[in-house]
Amino acid sequence: xxxxxxxPRYLITVTGKKLTVTCSQNMNHEYMSWYRQDPGLGLRQxxxxxxxxxxxxxxxxxxxxxxxxxxxNFPLILESPSPNQTSLYFCASSSTGGAREQYFGxxxxxxxx
Amino acid sequence: AQSVTQLGSHVSVxxxxxxxxxxxxxxxxxxxxxxxVQYPNQGLQLLLKYTSAATxxxxxxxxxAEFKKSETSFHLTKPSAHMSDxxxxxxxxxxxxxxxxxxxxxxxxxVFP
Numbered sequence: 731x732x733x734x735x736x737x738p739r740y741l742i743t744v745t746g747k748k749l750t751v752t753c754s755q756n757m758n759h760e761y762m763s764w765y766r767q768d769p770g771l772g773l774r775q776x777x778x779x780x781x782x783x784x785x786x787x788x789x790x791x792x793x794x795x796x797x798x799x800x801x802x803n804f805p806l807i808l809e810s811p812s813p814n815q816t817s818l819y820f821c822a823s824s825s826t827g828g829a830r831e832q833y834f835g836x837x838x839x840x841x842x843x
Numbered sequence: 844a845q846s847v848t849q850l851g852s853h854v855s856v857x858x859x860x861x862x863x864x865x866x867x868x869x870x871x872x873x874x875x876x877x878x879x880v881q882y883p884n885q886g887l888q889l890l891l892k893y894t895s896a897a898t899x900x901x902x903x904x905x906x907x908a909e910f911k912k913s914e915t916s917f918h919l920t921k922p923s924a925h926m927s928d929x930x931x932x933x934x935x936x937x938x939x940x941x942x943x944x945x946x947x948x949x950x951x952x953x954v955f956p
Contacts, residue, residue: 772949820887
């Protein structure tokens with residue numbers, strides 16, 4: 731089954747404790763992206779990757795890091811989480827080309843206290 | 844720069860009534876337009892997309908949307924609402940230059956019996 735998986739689905743952590751949210755896709759997609767969803771703000775892009783070893787900032791990259799060492803994986807790293815990073819996070823992937831559908835993971839709900 | 848405006852953060856309809864969710868876009872180049880649906884505790888799922896092939900686009904679950912360049916609109920409609928349509932709906936725009944999706948802030952649809 732074609733899918734994007736994220737782990738963990740739910741995470742409660744404390745300020746400053748480094749964490750990683752994993753994302754993996756099995757569709758051989760070149761493009762992968764991370765979004766955060768906040769009430770009233772819709773989805774905002776954090777980082778994206780056009781292919782292996784190619785990453786770039788989205789609209790809200792501060793406080794986040796990513797890496798793309800393998801085509802299928804695109805982890806999101808929070809080196810020192812803060813309460814304003816409490817949000818719902820989605821990973822997505824697609825083949826390249828502006829009209830391509832993006833496939834979304836199920837989401838990771840992160841709470842930073 | 845591209846942007847998307849969704850009018851109405853909440854829309855309520857009775858079961859069997861017409862569903863109309865509004866989306867206006869801004870783009871300096873011909874856009875690709877998407878409607879995604881998010882059911883509770885799930886990721887986003889593509890409903891339909893406009894890629895310039897036809898101005899009236901039919902999607903899944905009986906939804907359709909019409910691209911109107913003169914009005915810069917891409918409103919989503921369904922003739923008869925069903926209880927299972929209750930969800931949050933997002934309009935998004937991209938161009939052929941990048942795979943970046945710009946999302947609207949979302950419209951939550953409630954369906955009453």
